[in-house]
Amino acid sequence: xxxVGQPDSDSERAWLAAYDPRAFAPIAVTVDxxxxxxxQRADGGGKSLHVLTIRRGAMPFAGCRAxxxxxxxxxxxxxxxxxxVRELAEETGLAAHGGGEAGPLEALSRLxxxxxxxxxxxxxxxxxxxxSVAYLAFAPDLPDAxxxxxxxxxxxxxxxxxxxxxxxFDHARILAHGLERARAKLEYxxxxxxxxxxxxxxxxxxxxxxxxxxxxxxxxxxxxKVLSVPGLVExxxxxxxxxxxxxxxRARLYRAGGARLLHPxxxxxxxEDNQ
Amino acid sequence: xxxVGQPDSDSERAWLAAYDPRAFAPIAVTVDxxxxxxxQRADGGGKSLHVLTIRRGAMPFAGCRAxxxxxxxxxxxxxxxxxxVRELAEETGLAAHGGGEAGPLEALSRLxxxxxxxxxxxxxxxxxxxxSVAYLAFAPDLPDAxxxxxxxxxxxxxxxxxxxxxxxFDHARILAHGLERARAKLEYxxxxxxxxxxxxxxxxxxxxxxxxxxxxxxxxxxxxKVLSVPGLVExxxxxxxxxxxxxxxRARLYRAGGARLLHPxxxxxxxEDNQ
DNA sequence: GCAATAGTGTCTTTAAGACACTATCCC
DNA sequence: GGGATAGTGTCTTAAAGACACTATTGC
Numbered sequence: 001x002x003x004v005g006q007p008d009s010d011s012e013r014a015w016l017a018a019y020d021p022r023a024f025a026p027i028a029v030t031v032d033x034x035x036x037x038x039x040q041r042a043d044g045g046g047k048s049l050h051v052l053t054i055r056r057g058a059m060p061f062a063g064c065r066a067x068x069x070x071x072x073x074x075x076x077x078x079x080x081x082x083x084x085v086r087e088l089a090e091e092t093g094l095a096a097h098g099g100g101e102a103g104p105l106e107a108l109s110r111l112x113x114x115x116x117x118x119x120x121x122x123x124x125x126x127x128x129x130x131x132s133v134a135y136l137a138f139a140p141d142l143p144d145a146x147x148x149x150x151x152x153x154x155x156x157x158x159x160x161x162x163x164x165x166x167x168x169f170d171h172a173r174i175l176a177h178g179l180e181r182a183r184a185k186l187e188y189x190x191x192x193x194x195x196x197x198x199x200x201x202x203x204x205x206x207x208x209x210x211x212x213x214x215x216x217x218x219x220x221x222x223x224x225k226v227l228s229v230p231g232l233v234e235x236x237x238x239x240x241x242x243x244x245x246x247x248x249x250r251a252r253l254y255r256a257g258g259a260r261l262l263h264p265x266x267x268x269x270x271x272e273d274n275q
Numbered sequence: 276x277x278x279v280g281q282p283d284s285d286s287e288r289a290w291l292a293a294y295d296p297r298a299f300a301p302i303a304v305t306v307d308x309x310x311x312x313x314x315q316r317a318d319g320g321g322k323s324l325h326v327l328t329i330r331r332g333a334m335p336f337a338g339c340r341a342x343x344x345x346x347x348x349x350x351x352x353x354x355x356x357x358x359x360v361r362e363l364a365e366e367t368g369l370a371a372h373g374g375g376e377a378g379p380l381e382a383l384s385r386l387x388x389x390x391x392x393x394x395x396x397x398x399x400x401x402x403x404x405x406x407s408v409a410y411l412a413f414a415p416d417l418p419d420a421x422x423x424x425x426x427x428x429x430x431x432x433x434x435x436x437x438x439x440x441x442x443x444f445d446h447a448r449i450l451a452h453g454l455e456r457a458r459a460k461l462e463y464x465x466x467x468x469x470x471x472x473x474x475x476x477x478x479x480x481x482x483x484x485x486x487x488x489x490x491x492x493x494x495x496x497x498x499x500k501v502l503s504v505p506g507l508v509e510x511x512x513x514x515x516x517x518x519x520x521x522x523x524x525r526a527r528l529y530r531a532g533g534a535r536l537l538h539p540x541x542x543x544x545x546x547e548d549n550q
Numbered sequence: 551g552c553a554a555t556a557g558t559g560t561c562t563t564t565a566a567g568a569c570a571c572t573a574t575c576c577c
Numbered sequence: 578g579g580g581a582t583a584g585t586g587t588c589t590t591a592a593a594g595a596c597a598c599t600a601t602t603g604c
Contacts, residue, residue, distance in 0.1 A: 080393065503565085
């Protein structure tokens with residue numbers, strides 16, 4: 001992998017010299033993960049969007065909250081995506097830290113992961129030059145995070161109750177980008193189904209949209225709209241076992257359809273502004 | 276920037292050790308640029324989308340075409356975006372190679388640059404582990420590229436005449452992602468105005484959409500639609516000096532409006548498929 | 551019965567697209 | 578005049594959203 005043939009020309013030699021990392025100041029490569037889920041608020045305010053954070057134990061930013069993340073293990077030929085899954089698994093305690101090869105994906109099997117962007121501004125980490133590849137992860141309600149790996153304490157926090165200034169490094173910016181990406185992707189993809197279980201009601205799906213967009217939707221119109229988009233949901237011909245806690249009809253259960261892109265899209269309401 | 280205080284605890288020591296890049300196999304960080312423009316085809320087939328490529332002079336992939344790109348200059352505290360602009364400027368010959376500090380942006384002032392994604396799969400470069408941050412650049416018709424820097428020969432090629440198998444490394448995949456991003460962003464942003472000059476006709480704007488999407492649009496409906504989207508274009512109260520080469524009315528000139536996001540969007544025609 | 555939740559009917563407004571038409575220019 | 582290019586009118590269909598309504602359940 002790292003061996004090369006004998007340079008056979010001046011330009012070849014120049015290329016190899018240019019490719020020798022020792023000729024450059026070193027750059028460290030890390031991954032950070034913006035992991036989002038929908039869960040009941042601890043303060044009893046209904047369901048809302050939560051992000052996974054850890055509490056940093058060491059300088060710099062000791063005591064601050066941060067996104068889970070860490071180094072890409074180049075020595076083990078780890079791919080970037082693999083590193084993101086590993087960090088998430090380690091720091092949520094959903095897999096043994098540094099254990100065997102199998103299993104880190106068990107409880108994360110319904111996880112949707114995508115690359116968000118790469119952040120490499122000099123000085124974003126005061127110790128050295130770090131280029132961080134940020135990932136966005138969506139999952140149905142996961143068990144409470146358990147500290148593991150480097151994380152002093154991992155916790156799901158409601159995104160609207162999180163003070164951006166409390167986040168280490170440029171993680172507030174990364175989180176903001178992740179949220180905007182999630183909001184946009186709800187419109188034109190079937191991403192919302194990644195936040196619910198394998199069977200779900202239209203109301204549960206609506207709660208996902210309301211939590212991510214942060215505004216109430218008209219239940220009736222939403223219901224009809226979801227059913228009218230081809231391939232978004234499929235009927236399972238079953239219903240919930242009971243109606244609402246304080247009365248109400250039983251809801252029909254659906255599963256995710258095959259469509260990944262929505263036509264027509266489910267657009268966010270009322271955006272007069274053109275930034 | 277790289278100095279740190281004395282470790283004051285075990286966890287601090289562990290952090291610093293984890294942050295020491297010498298404890299890891301090194302990873303090189305590069306940028307690659309998918310630079311797109313609309314220009315007249317050399318084979319006389321009208322205007323179409325072109326991508327900037329260089330011809331590689333050295334192994335591996337000697338003789339293949341590749342996207343312009345190169346190392347991030349960490350020793351100079353170069354930001355990722357800066358590296359992308361520098362590589363583009365060097366390899367298009369639009370700025371002196373390695374010259375003074377001023378100027379590389381002169382001819383690229385109307386350039387629109389955004390991050391596309393990061394590609395770091397082990398083995399994508401046979402020599403060593405390389406993580407490449409890909410950028411997408413849009414510009415109005417630029418002068419012919421002149422070889423400079425490491426590029427043996429730089430040229431604008433029509434994207435539909437480029438054999439993906441001819442591209443080095445995983446650049447075919449990066450290009451495909453870039454094209455899909457460009458196609459999607461035309462729909463809901465004012466990106467198309469980045470491909471034309473400061474003043475343009477509705478027909479020029481339509482040619483951008485047709486070139487990027489690769490399908491003809493209805494001129495009349497497009498015209499009305501563009502004018503109906505708030506903030507997309509502004510009337511300059513001027514017209515072209517002459518009509519068409521073989522006769523025809525003079526066209527009104529517009530400039531880009533303030534909107535960055537389009538409401539409603541300009542959707543691509545006829546996509547029955549849901550992948 | 552009553553309150554709560556699920557789901558439907560219907561109407562208005564807006565936008566997309568097909569198609570025919572008018573306007574202006576170069577030769 | 579004639580062909581080419583720019584721009585408009587009008588009609589049909591689809592979709593978004595407001596709002597009222599029916600259906601079914603737990604208590």
